[in-house]
Amino acid sequence: MLSKDALFAISLFPYLGFLWFITRSGKFPRLGLIGFYLTLVFVGVTIPAGIYAKQAYGEALANIDWLHGSAEFFLTLSNIVIALGFARAIAIHQQANPPKS
DSSP, rough: OOOOHHHHHHHHHHHHHHHHHHHHSSOOOOOHHHHHHHHHHHHHHHHHHHHHHHIIIIOOOOHHHHHHHHHHHHHHHHHHHHHHHHHHHHHHHHHSOOOOO
């Protein structure tokens, strides 16, 4: 059975494939695309934060509130950017295609 760390590392490959496809499609809202790329920043921050939590405190990242919250900020930021990107794309689409009555 694979460890959670191995599964986490393996899960990056499908996500990178997802990013590759949505980038190449050219049909994704730009701000939404940026948000999905920001998720990689979250991953990039979480890994060293988890290592630091283990070495400095002897605990898992989830048990060190200030460090965990700081890392989770990047996930929150990416989610907000994704939501704003799609909200903007919907608004632009609705302006270009007003409802017919």
